[in-house]
Amino acid sequence: MNGIQQKELEKKLKNKHYDIVFIGAGVISILEAVYQSKLGNSVLIVEKDDDIGGAWRPIDIFGYKNIENAIHYFLHDDIAPNFMEKNLNWELIQTKNKQRLFKIKFIDKYIKFPFHNSIGRFLSYLIDPMFLKKDNNIFVKTLDLLKKIYQESGQASYYVKGGAVEIIKTVKEVLKKSSVKVELNTNIQSIEIDDNHKIVNLKSDKQSFMCSKLVLTHGARLPKIKSNKKEYSPVEKFHPRPAVHLLVEDNINTKIDQWIFSNNEIIKYVHDLTKFIDEKDRQPDTKVFVFALHPHIQKSSDIYINLHNEIIKAGIAGKKSSLKDYHWTDVFLPTLYDKDLNHIKNEFSPCISFLKTENFSRGIGYQANKWSSRIKV
Ligand SMILES: Cc1cc2nc3c(=O)[nH]c(=O)nc-3n(C[C@H](O)[C@H](O)[C@H](O)COP(=O)(O)OP(=O)(O)OC[C@H]3O[C@@H](n4cnc5c(N)ncnc54)[C@H](O)[C@@H]3O)c2cc1C
Incomplete structure (x- = not known):
């Protein structure tokens, strides 16, 4: 190799070396990545999908753009709401329009209680x-x-007025203004660590990267992590939470738009997503509902009609409403537990660390004080 080639190679390797690499462009990872970049670190996020957002990424269905992909809400946290409002500029709405439903089986009817x-x-x-x-x-x-x-x-669940669309819009904005680099459509398939735990070598289906620190989250799907002395294969746990969207023609109006089915064998939650559809796209008397189903429920041809019948019984949709379309999503909740991530961190410290992300608002709350001086929309 001549001098010029040597220099080219060094430059190429330097370009692929980052102070910090994040696996996955989930919302909390993005905020932490931006924070780290503002401290002067070179930061890369590697994302296997074709866009950012992870669990909060909206979907396009029934001819509508950006529909909430699943049931979403924020659980109580002491710190996160202040950061969300002041730094991310989110208008937070406390959930008052939510009910719990109990089915009285022998009469096949529901009784309802306000959520609180x-x-x-x-x-x-x-x-x-x-x-x-x-x-x-x-x-x-x-x-x-x-x-x-x-x-x-005194604890209420709450959510952003504009829903996941607003969440993703904000993080895209924050990301755009930062020096964080994002590689989309890039699936990390190999993680190797040098003997001194100073360099992490990452291989994706397309290219390789090096970093001094790798940051993981609960939602990362990890290959075997190896060094010369040890290796660790995280065992993936699958927590299916099938989601079904129904497009329903219905002319009843109800102030309630979130329901918890306390003792239904199929349905866990239902949210009416109609308010999140862009006003100019909304059709009169047409609603979009999303259902979170119990983990064991399988996709079947009659499931959609059964779900529609059940929301009629529960008074969520009118007796004359009609089912226009449906959409099934195989949702899986994060597959790594705290225990796995702690183990990886302990084994491969200091070059691997992780963010606690399994509960969204708490995940933000853990970092909010640290982020607040550097992240502002
Ligand atoms: C559909 C869904 C809805 C949820 N709703 C709520 C809610 O309403 N409230 C709440 O508190 N919690 C909710 N959760 C829990 C959720 O896990 C957290 O809110 C949080 O968003 C998880 O963040 P994360 O970054 O760990 O995972 P994700 O948001 O899932 O992001 C992980 C990202 O990493 C990418 N990725 C994974 N492995 C690799 C790899 N090897 N290479 C490259 N990229 C990779 C994925 O494609 C994904 O984009 C929900 C989870 C899911 C799945």
């Missing part, structure tokens, strides 16, 4: 198999339950 109603909350825990399984006696169990309900009484 303590009786509804009490009943939903009471019939939860986890509660019934607990070993302690019924008196202790009930006391624990009442304590839990009391603690939760």
Whole structure:
């Protein structure tokens, strides 16, 4: 190799070396990547899909653009809302329009409670198999339950007014203004670490990268992680949460748009997504519902009609409503637990670390104080 070729090679290798690489362009990873870039680090995000957003990436269905891909809401967190409002400029709406539904099986009818109603909350825990399984006696169990309900009484779930579209728009904006590089359509398939744990070599289906620090999240799908001395194969856990979207023609108007089915064998939650459809695209008397189903539910030809019938029974859709279209998505919740990520971090520290992302609002809350001086829309 002559001098020029040597220099070319060095330049090429330098270009592919980053201080920090993130696997996956999920929302929390993007915010952390931007923060790290603002500290002066060279940062790359490698994403296997053709766009950013991960679990929050909207989908195009029924001729509409950017429909929420699944059931979404933010759980209570003490810190995240302030950061979301002040730094990300999100208008947050507390969920008041939400109900719990209990099916009285022998009459095939539902009773409903407002989401924050303590009786509804009490009943939903009471019939939860986890509660019934607990070993302690019924008196202790009930006391624990009442304590839990009391603690939760001031806590509300909430969401961004503009939904996932607004979330993705914001992170795209933040990303665009930063020096973070993003490689889309690039699936990390090999992770090798040098003996001193100073350099991580990453191979994707297309190209290779090097970095001093690799950041993982709960949503990363990881190959075997290897160094000369040890290796670790994260075991993927699959948590299916099938999602179904229904397009329904219906002329009833209800102020409620989120429902929790406390004891339905098929449905866990239903959200009416119509308000998120761009106003100019909305059709009169046409609604889009998304269902989160129980993990064991399989795709079948009659499932969509059954779901439509069930929301009629529950008073969510009118008796005269008609099913116009449907869409099935195989949703899988994150496949790595804290335990796996902690193990990887301990084994390969300091060149691998991770972000806690399995609960969105908490994931933001963990970092918000640190981010607040550097991330602002
Ligand atoms: C459909 C869905 C809805 C959810 N809704 C909520 C909710 O409403 N509220 C809540 O608190 N939590 C929710 N969660 C939990 C969710 O996991 C967190 O909110 C959070 O977004 C997870 O962030 P993440 O970055 O770990 O994963 P994701 O957002 O899933 O992002 C991971 C990204 O990494 C990419 N990727 C994975 N492996 C590789 C690889 N080897 N190479 C390259 N790229 C890779 C993926 O394509 C993906 O884009 C939801 C999860 C899912 C799946």
